[in-house]
Amino acid sequence: MKDKIGIVYATVDGQTLKICNELVNILKQNKQDIELYSITEFSKKVTDFDKLVIGSSIRYGVHHEKIIEFINANIAQLDTIKTAFFSVNLVARKPEKNKPETNPYVIKFFKKIDWKPTVVEVFAGMLDYKKYKPFDRIMIQFIMWMTKGPTDRNTVIEYTNWNKVKEFGMTILKV
Numbered sequence: 001m002k003d004k005i006g007i008v009y010a011t012v013d014g015q016t017l018k019i020c021n022e023l024v025n026i027l028k029q030n031k032q033d034i035e036l037y038s039i040t041e042f043s044k045k046v047t048d049f050d051k052l053v054i055g056s057s058i059r060y061g062v063h064h065e066k067i068i069e070f071i072n073a074n075i076a077q078l079d080t081i082k083t084a085f086f087s088v089n090l091v092a093r094k095p096e097k098n099k100p101e102t103n104p105y106v107i108k109f110f111k112k113i114d115w116k117p118t119v120v121e122v123f124a125g126m127l128d129y130k131k132y133k134p135f136d137r138i139m140i141q142f143i144m145w146m147t148k149g150p151t152d153r154n155t156v157i158e159y160t161n162w163n164k165v166k167e168f169g170m171t172i173l174k175v
């Protein structure tokens, strides 16, 4: 069946968008009708879509404010279609924290919001100290030190599991 699928994202350094682009590829290969929007440019109605995917990265423990506002403002409409939510963060690089039920940010997010998407997923993001402003770099180095990750400022590691992204795309197709 051909569905109209919207993907709405919030990113700062581009990793969430990269994941969205991969989802677009997978869904297009499967003949779906896809529209991709940054949260700042999304002006359609939720109900214009059969399925809506919402993705956000984590900054200092929280998902992007505009994503939270958007969900809160549209909960009733979101409940009338199939929905998927995914979170991107570095804590999810740890096997014991890479599932929606075990990732602290996802757990906290759904405790605060009265929305139950059809599908939820969490992906590990990108670590690239050179991209961060000095304050942010020091903070991320501290977070990584606390969680026993790399602290060398030359580190560039993409932790995202692309097979998992593919599986998420296939799940979106099936719901």
Ligand SMILES: Cc1cc2nc3c(=O)[nH]c(=O)nc-3n(C[C@H](O)[C@H](O)[C@H](O)COP(=O)(O)O)c2cc1C
Residues within 6 Å of the ligand: 010, 011, 012, 013, 014, 015, 016, 017, 057, 058, 059, 060, 061, 062, 088, 089, 090, 091, 092, 124, 125, 126, 127, 132, 136, 140, 143
């Ligand atoms: C300023 C800043 C704060 C971050 N805070 C967290 C955090 O609290 N927990 C975490 O797991 N990852 C944190 N991250 C890592 C990002 O979630 C990760 O790099 C992700 O890939 C960013 O996705 P984006 O490029 O789509 O914004 C932070 C990154 C930056 C630059």
